[in-house]
Amino acid sequence: DSGVTQTPKHLITATGQRVTLRCSPRSGDLSVYWYQQSLDQGLQFLIQYYNGEERAKGNILERFSAQQFPDLHSELNLSSLELGDSALYFCASSSPGLNNNGDEKLFFGSGTQLSVL
Amino acid sequence: DQQVKQNSPSLSVQEGRISILNCDYTNSMFDYFLWYKKYPAEGPTFLISISSIKDKNEDGRFTVFLNKSAKHLSLHIVPSQPGDSAVYFCAASAVTGNQFYFGTGTSLTVIP
Numbered sequence: 001d002s003g004v005t006q007t008p009k010h011l012i013t014a015t016g017q018r019v020t021l022r023c024s025p026r027s028g029d030l031s032v033y034w035y036q037q038s039l040d041q042g043l044q045f046l047i048q049y050y051n052g053e054e055r056a057k058g059n060i061l062e063r064f065s066a067q068q069f070p071d072l073h074s075e076l077n078l079s080s081l082e083l084g085d086s087a088l089y090f091c092a093s094s095s096p097g098l099n100n101n102g103d104e105k106l107f108f109g110s111g112t113q114l115s116v117l
Numbered sequence: 118d119q120q121v122k123q124n125s126p127s128l129s130v131q132e133g134r135i136s137i138l139n140c141d142y143t144n145s146m147f148d149y150f151l152w153y154k155k156y157p158a159e160g161p162t163f164l165i166s167i168s169s170i171k172d173k174n175e176d177g178r179f180t181v182f183l184n185k186s187a188k189h190l191s192l193h194i195v196p197s198q199p200g201d202s203a204v205y206f207c208a209a210s211a212v213t214g215n216q217f218y219f220g221t222g223t224s225l226t227v228i229p
Binding site: 002004006033035041042043044045048056058090092104105106107108109110111 | 121151153159160166217218220
């Protein structure tokens with residue numbers, strides 16, 4: 001158990017809909033990362049938050065947004081869903097996080113499998 | 118643009134033999150590298166890491182080698198065990214940045 005909790009584990013929805021994925025980081029971790037894994041693709045970095053603030057942005061679509069709340073949990077919002085958004089979405093947390101990658105490790109949740117029909 | 122590449126999608130090895138998984142990167146600013154293992158229906162779990170100031174790091178049966186001039190790293194598993202069958206991802210980051218870039222993964226099958 002990594003200590004990172006993601007809900008829901010599975011999500012089935014229709015095109016055009018909006019969904020919210022939730023992530024609770026490990027206790028004490030300030031950074032939260034979101035990754036997308038599509039079929040035959042690696043882990044594509046979407047966005048990172050550190051202590052409530054957006055820290056880095058990757059290949060995140062404009063239809064997607066995220067936030068990190070004061071209690072450090074994070075939500076990834078996906079809207080106007082398309083078939084191609086079907087993927088496994090991972091959240092990861094780390095500590096200490098900010099510009100100190102000497103021994104930083106990411107701890108991943110078990111992911112949310114999103115299926116857009 | 119894939120900055121971290123794992124060119125072998127799959128690898129099969131006999132139990133007891135050595136497994137060698139390879140990873141190449143293009144960004145010369147990367148100075149910290151990690152390997153993750155992923156079982157089906159689970160998230161990736163950290164395996165081993167290496168800083169660019171080293172060329173080798175060992176942890177039990179797992180050793181990571183880094184060749185900075187070639188921008189190449191490899192993970193050696195000796196001896197390989199059936200429980201090692203999983204997808205292995207390499208990842209890289211730069212101290213000046215906050216992103217971890219992952220490869221596409223190599224699916225390792227250890228045959229009993």
